Amino acid sequence: MARFVGRRLVFLVAMLLGLLLLTFAISHVAPGDPASLAAGPDATPEMVEQIRQEYGLDRPLPVQLGRYLLGILQGDLGRSVRTNHDVLADLADFFPATFELVTVSILIAVLLGIPLGVLSALGRNGWFDQLARVVSVSGVAIPMFWLGLMLQLLVALDLGWLPLGGRLGLMSTPPEPITHLYLLDSLLQGQWQVFGDAAAHLLLPALALCFPALASIIRVNRAEMIEALGQDYIVTARAHGLGGFRTVCLYALKNAMLPTLAMIGLRFGWMLGGTVLVESVFDWPGIGLYATQSAIAQDFQPIMGVTLLIGISFMLANLLVDLAYVWLDPRTREPA
Amino acid sequence: MAAPDMTAAPRAGWRERHAPRIRQLRLYWHTYRRSASAMLGLVLVVAFLLLAALGPALVPYPEDAAGAVHLADKLQPPSAAHWFGTDEVGNDILTRVVVGTRLSLAVALIITGVAAGIGVPLGILAGYSGGWLRETIMRVTDVFLSVPALVLAVAIVAALGPGIVNAIVALSLVWWPGYVRLIESKTLALKGETYVEAARLAGATTPRILFSHILPNCLSPILVKASMDMGMAILAAASLGFIGLGAQPPAPEWGAMISIGRNYLPTWWWYATFPGLAIYFTVLGFNLVGDGLRDVFDPRSRGR
Numbered sequence: 323m324a325r326f327v328g329r330r331l332v333f334l335v336a337m338l339l340g341l342l343l344l345t346f347a348i349s350h351v352a353p354g355d356p357a358s359l360a361a362g363p364d365a366t367p368e369m370v371e372q373i374r375q376e377y378g379l380d381r382p383l384p385v386q387l388g389r390y391l392l393g394i395l396q397g398d399l400g401r402s403v404r405t406n407h408d409v410l411a412d413l414a415d416f417f418p419a420t421f422e423l424v425t426v427s428i429l430i431a432v433l434l435g436i437p438l439g440v441l442s443a444l445g446r447n448g449w450f451d452q453l454a455r456v457v458s459v460s461g462v463a464i465p466m467f468w469l470g471l472m473l474q475l476l477v478a479l480d481l482g483w484l485p486l487g488g489r490l491g492l493m494s495t496p497p498e499p500i501t502h503l504y505l506l507d508s509l510l511q512g513q514w515q516v517f518g519d520a521a522a523h524l525l526l527p528a529l530a531l532c533f534p535a536l537a538s539i540i541r542v543n544r545a546e547m548i549e550a551l552g553q554d555y556i557v558t559a560r561a562h563g564l565g566g567f568r569t570v571c572l573y574a575l576k577n578a579m580l581p582t583l584a585m586i587g588l589r590f591g592w593m594l595g596g597t598v599l600v601e602s603v604f605d606w607p608g609i610g611l612y613a614t615q616s617a618i619a620q621d622f623q624p625i626m627g628v629t630l631l632i633g634i635s636f637m638l639a640n641l642l643v644d645l646a647y648v649w650l651d652p653r654t655r656e657p658a
Numbered sequence: 659m660a661a662p663d664m665t666a667a668p669r670a671g672w673r674e675r676h677a678p679r680i681r682q683l684r685l686y687w688h689t690y691r692r693s694a695s696a697m698l699g700l701v702l703v704v705a706f707l708l709l710a711a712l713g714p715a716l717v718p719y720p721e722d723a724a725g726a727v728h729l730a731d732k733l734q735p736p737s738a739a740h741w742f743g744t745d746e747v748g749n750d751i752l753t754r755v756v757v758g759t760r761l762s763l764a765v766a767l768i769i770t771g772v773a774a775g776i777g778v779p780l781g782i783l784a785g786y787s788g789g790w791l792r793e794t795i796m797r798v799t800d801v802f803l804s805v806p807a808l809v810l811a812v813a814i815v816a817a818l819g820p821g822i823v824n825a826i827v828a829l830s831l832v833w834w835p836g837y838v839r840l841i842e843s844k845t846l847a848l849k850g851e852t853y854v855e856a857a858r859l860a861g862a863t864t865p866r867i868l869f870s871h872i873l874p875n876c877l878s879p880i881l882v883k884a885s886m887d888m889g890m891a892i893l894a895a896a897s898l899g900f901i902g903l904g905a906q907p908p909a910p911e912w913g914a915m916i917s918i919g920r921n922y923l924p925t926w927w928w929y930a931t932f933p934g935l936a937i938y939f940t941v942l943g944f945n946l947v948g949d950g951l952r953d954v955f956d957p958r959s960r961g962r
Contacts, residue, residue: 340801344810348817359817459695459949463941465893465913467900468934471920475931479924595806599897603920613809614901617816629813633805 326648334637341633345626346390350383359622362403399630400623404616409627413609417631418502419489420601420608424593426505427528431535432586438536439543439582440575446548454540461537466596470530470603477526485523487605494519527604531596535589542585546578553577580651587643591636689954696950702943710760722749723757725908733926743928745919749908751928755936758910762940765826766891770884772830777837778880782868784838785845795838802835808894815903822911825904829894833887840883844876878955882948889944896937912937 350356357374358365365373374380378389393399399409442451478486485491489504494516497507504520550556551574559569597610605611609628616624673680690696714720718739728748736743742751784795802810807829814828848854849872857867898904899913907914912933919930 336797337801337804340797341804344801344805345813348813455695459942459945460938463889463893463938463945465896465900465916465934465937465941467897467913468916468930468937471916471923471930472934475924475927592806595808598808598812599900602901613812617812617820618902620816620819622816625813625816629805629809632809636806637804 323648327645330641330644334641337637338634341630341637342391342394343387345630346387348629349622349626350379350386350390360400362622363620364403394630399627402616402621402624404619404621404624409624412612412624413627413631416607416609416612419606420594420597420610422503422505423524423527423531423597423601423606423608424590426524427531427593428535428586428590430528431532431539431589434532435536435539436543436575436579436582439540439578440547440570442540443544443547443551444570451544454544458537458540461533461540464533466530466533467599467603469533470527470600473526473530474603484526487523487527487603489520489523489607490516491519491523527600527606530603531593531600534596535586535593538585538589539582543578543582546581547574550574550578580647583646583650584643587640590639591632594632594635686954690950693950693953695946696953699943699946699948699950702939703947706759706763706940706943709756710763713756713759717750717753717756719750719753720757722753723910725749733922733929735926736928742932743926745915745929746922751915751932754910754915755912755933758912758915758933758936759940761822761905761909761911762892762895762937763888765822765895766888768826769829769833769891769895770887773833773887774837774880774884776830777834778841778873778876780834781838781841782845782872782876785842786849786864786868786872792842796842799835799838802832803839807832808897811894811898812901812903815898820903820906822899822905822909825895825898829891829898833891836887837880837883840879841876844879845872848872848875878951882952882955885944885948885951889941889948892937892944893941 349359355370357377357379358370360377361370361373378386381389397410399413401407402409402412405412438454438457442454445451474486477484490496497504497511497513497516500507500510505517505524508514508516508520551570553574556569556574559573597606597608598613599610600606601608601610602614609631613625613628616622616628690700709716714723717723719726725747726749728744731740731744731748732746734740734744734748740750740752742755745751745754780795780799784792810832811825811828814831815824818824818827854867854871857871862871895904896911896913896916899911900917902914902917905911905914907918915933916930919926919933922929
């Protein structure tokens with residue numbers, strides 16, 4: 323196990339280096355001038371020239387790459403022309419909101435997706451299965467940003483059940499930051515009203531974001547359950563008189579969960595990508611909104627910062643899933 | 659039917675020469691047709707292809723596609739004259755949605771084509787060659803796949819500047835790694851097959867093995883993935899349009915239309931609603947066709 327973790331960590335570092343090379347290529351090698359990109363759209367030629375010298379952009383590419391990597395190691399992700407803050411500080415401000423949104427969204431997808439998958443596998447080709455199939459086929463095809471707008475239109479504006487956007491209403495003050503996650507912080511401090519408000523604001527964006535993940539979790543879980551239910555050990559368990567619920571949940575689901583788990587890691591990363599769309603619909607103050615606002619203002623450094631942060635989070639999520647996989651399924655462990 | 663007389667007809671007709679292939683295709687069609695969802699997908703895809711081909715000739719107000727201005731008709735609700743209503747400069751939304759089909763399908767076709775054109779050869783090369791070449795190709799692929807495609811595309815468009823052409827370039831650049839993964843594993847499996855071994859022993863050159871033995875056997879997974887990717891590329895291009903990095907108004911692009919239309923919610927709800935439905939139904943169509951094709955080519959996946 324230790325050797326496996328070690329190997330995975332080495333691999334992670336290599337991938338990280340690759341990712342940095344990729345972002346370097348996008349910012350320094352792509353046609354277009356990195357100095358004027360960094361300076362922003364309103365910069366005068368003198369300012370661009372100054373930045374070029376300051377960042378060493380007049381030097382040969384390998385030297386630039388070295389400086390770029392050194393800078394990133396020291397936490398220098400550049401400056402945002404729009405907010406006039408260091409990108410790293412901005413990311414630290416905005417990331418908790420995104421993390422909270424994505425976590426709640428993946429929880430909804432898992433908590434809905436697994437029972438739906440199990441139930442459709444049990445009633446294969448019945449009406450419930452057909453319904454679940456409609457959900458899972460549509461989930462992938464619906465444009466997430468459009469679904470968000472439609473949810474706003476129906477649930478927030480027409481019915482008035484949930485707030486339109488933002489992270490908290492005007493009447494609530496954010497809880498004292500402990501984890502920077504509003505749900506958790508308000509809960510820790512017993513502020514029930516703030517908790518309710520934060521949850522209400524979170525629900526619609528989390529729903530809009532979870533649909534593609536929900537779709538694929540239903541699909542994979544259903545397929546795996548059908549396979550597991552056909553196995554000999556299920557027949558044996560039934561023959562021994564074990565109840566339906568126990569057989570299904572304890573034996574079949576346990577084995578069907580592994581591929582679903584792998585799916586969840588992948589979906590977590592795609593959800594981080596989806597925040598770019600959903601956050602701008604719901605005015606959710608996370609890194610996705612930060613990226614789109616920067617993109618519109620042609621503020622380049624923050625976008626590279628968000629790309630790196632999302633890439634790193636995705637890699638970590640996959641690492642965790644891999645570790646959980648090995649921990650849960652002894653067969654994947656390599657012989658010592 | 660009488661048995662064909664080989665002496666009387668030394669050259670068999672096209673039908674006879676290709677009989678096995680025709681039989682295979684008919685079997686495929688027979689399997690495909692049995693799935694209601696696959697047929698629904700096919701109907702949707704064919705309908706949107708027809709709209710893309712004939713759309714500009716069919717629409718009621720062709721001049722609105724390029725952004726004519728009729729301020730007197732602005733923001734009209736859906737009616738007999740304007741089925742989907744009108745937008746803020748009085749353009750017929752039905753016209754713009756229908757004309758936008760061509761743009762969306764063309765963009766998706768380019769992205770999928772370029773991605774497969776880069777990814778398939780690299781995948782075959784990686785799977786067949788092994789060694790350092792495989793390592794290099796696969797690690798580069800891993801790096802690209804370590805960032806969600808949409809985020810990477812946003813970064814590239816940000817570097818190149820917004821616009822539909824740059825959006826296509828960016829999406830094509832982030833789309834190929836999926837094909838490398840798919841084809842590499844398929845090639846790896848095919849490499850050990852007896853008939854490939856036999857071809858090699860018979861002295862076939864490597865390009866010949868790749869082109870006439872490995873590539874044809876990769877076609878069905880490529881076709882399934884390409885069909886799914888047509889839908890996903892439409893979605894991605896519309897997403898970039900929605901953020902403001904893709905097609906720029908007044909181009910009739912669905913994502914860009916929703917992006918403007920959202921400012922007119924909730925009173926003028928039709929503006930953002932109908933382009934979204936168009937995206938949903940095209941993507942749904944391509945996904946269902948992809949699903950149907952997978953069931954046809956890979957019977958084990960059926961019913962999953």
